[in-house]
Amino acid sequence: MKTTIRRLLGAATLAILAGVGSSMVATATYAQTQEIALVDQFMAWNLDDYEAAGTKVPDFKQSPSFDDAVAAGTLPALADRLPARDDVMVVRPRESIGTYGGTIRYNATNPQSFGNVGYSAWDAHLAGVTTNWEIVYPDIARSIELAADNMSATVTLRKGMKWSDGQPVSADDILFFFNDIGGQGDLPPLPGNLIVGGKPIVVEKIDDQTVKFNFAAPNPAFILSVARAEPGFPLAPKHYLQKWHKDYNADAGKIATEEGFASWVDAFVSHQNGQTGDFQVDVNLPVLKPWMLSEVDQFGNQYYRRNPYYWKVDTEGNQLPYLDEQVRMLVSDPEVVKLNVQSGQLDYADKFSQADLPVLKAGEQAGNYTTMLYTADLGAIVKYQFNITTKDDVLRGIFNDVRFREAMSLAVNRQEINDTIFFGLGVPRQWGVSSKSPFYEDWMGSYFSDYDVDKANALLDEMGLTKGADGIRVRPDGQPLRVILHDAINRVPLSELMAEYWTAVGVSTQVNTVTRETFAQAVAAGEVQASVWFADVVSEKDMYTRPIWFRPPYGLDTNPVGGGLAWRKWQLSNGAEGEEPPAEYKAQQDLVTKWQATPLGSQEYYTLGKEVVGNTVKQMLHIGTVGEVPYVYTRSNKLKNFPDNNMLFIDHLRGGHAEQWYLTK
Structure with missing residues (x-):
């Protein structure tokens, strides 16, 4: 339920960025009240600011699990574990005040991953x-x-x-x-x-x-x-x-x-x-997290137990978190994840495809869980990119011709993808920001997103990439034009369709399924030619701080899936290291830097933000297939204060605030 609250902020309070309608206001301090529209009841204050509004926080209370240690003198009293009283953080829970105790379990797909839902265990x-x-x-x-x-x-x-x-x-x-x-x-x-x-x-x-x-x-x-x-x-x-x-x-x-x-x-x-x-x-x-890592067992499962020095309380003075323990279960097989959800062995889970929805919905009553469909603040569910700085110099030249990228986009049958892979739940469209973003313009979603094989072939012909007798196009060095498409995020059915579309216009494409670790090593070595990757970090505030898809390198500095890491090093070092980028990418980097120096919510901020997004869409560095697809989670019905379907899916489950989750019987 959306609600409007009146929040009193002291003069020494954090500089706050508060959403007011569709505009944003940025100031250094507030000493007045302001109307803030929130999607749910969750909110947090410094204790003195909270009490300044006239509501007192009762005496602090701890989990009973600490009582014996405090009584024995092996753990300090709660008042000595929390910050000074006025500096304690007060949390208003999303639904209700919780109860102490219990262990919840969630899934991760490989040993080197916390699991996307695991972000909730390090909200600090x-x-x-x-x-x-x-x-x-x-x-x-x-x-x-x-x-x-x-x-x-x-x-x-x-x-x-x-x-x-x-x-x-x-x-x-x-x-x-x-x-x-x-x-x-x-x-x-x-x-x-x-x-x-x-x-x-x-x-x-x-x-x-x-x-x-x-x-x-x-x-x-x-x-x-x-x-x-x-x-x-x-x-x-x-x-x-x-x-x-x-x-x-x-x-x-x-x-x-x-x-x-x-x-x-x-x-x-x-x-x-x-x-x-x-x-x-x-x-x-x-750590400063709600839970501390206490054990990694022989199967790779990780156990996190309550932090006795955690510095937040609820509005009734109960030290958070409510839950005793979170356990990250290592479950690599998606089918096993579904079975564990249906048998009640996972209290919340993700890594589902839209094709899993019928099975998940059918098992809700027996498994005592709810299937959650979150609106993803994304312009594409995933995206495909060619590595514009691959170490194969001939492919690098081909990939850096925008006509090639335009042709590869036109070769994709997005309606077929939506119908067969996403059960019609998405919108066939180009990569970019969500249609709800203030940086979105109507032309972006349809930009080179039509299924037009004739035009795709014409663009490739115009580049001089003629077809051989076998239908495969020939590179400038006389070799067949063959591309290896790396899939390290388990989008294999979709990637196989993409390979078919691209092969059909003469760009022979083979899908190579790899682990995240192997993929990262290949990216670092410049050996990746094309890949599929997540299309997140396009939500307004997220991309403002991390414009990883809008300037070199296209991806994280540690995993530049689209290339340009040497260009980024050049920019960060003022030319002392790396490689000076071509003028087009250098100008885009300068534009992003200028945008990030503008105050959030100013007219210049919105003008430059649209230019940043528009340029990147036109550069066709990221090829989208289907967007606006709901993100699928499951949640045990015993797990309370979990975000409901009004939550936007922004950067995994950050904003979930697991310290105020609790279990009912």
């Missing part, structure tokens, strides 16, 4: 978002205040906040991340969103709870960028990790060798992984 960043990203609010941070010129941001942490091992969180943990980890020596580089104007963000310590982030260029997207996942978590537990860092421990190399690592860098990265990412292996790593 400097800033947070409401269910449909209507509001950005303080999360780990007590406040974030952008300077009027957007050249700096002052971040204040919560007094008395503690890591999951009980040690204090301080400004030194932020400085440790910037000065001793990100981009230092052989350690992994800073994420791209922490490099602004071609230069890393410079962090200045004000006091133990306060730091100032200084930017080389205006950075109004900073608040949103630190509300995201992996790159939005610029702090690390210095007190724990310094043991494996050579600048803090002269024996770091010796310790690494004893642990079986080739270097102190490998050991450090292994122990650090998991603050928000997929690859945690150190069960002792201190």
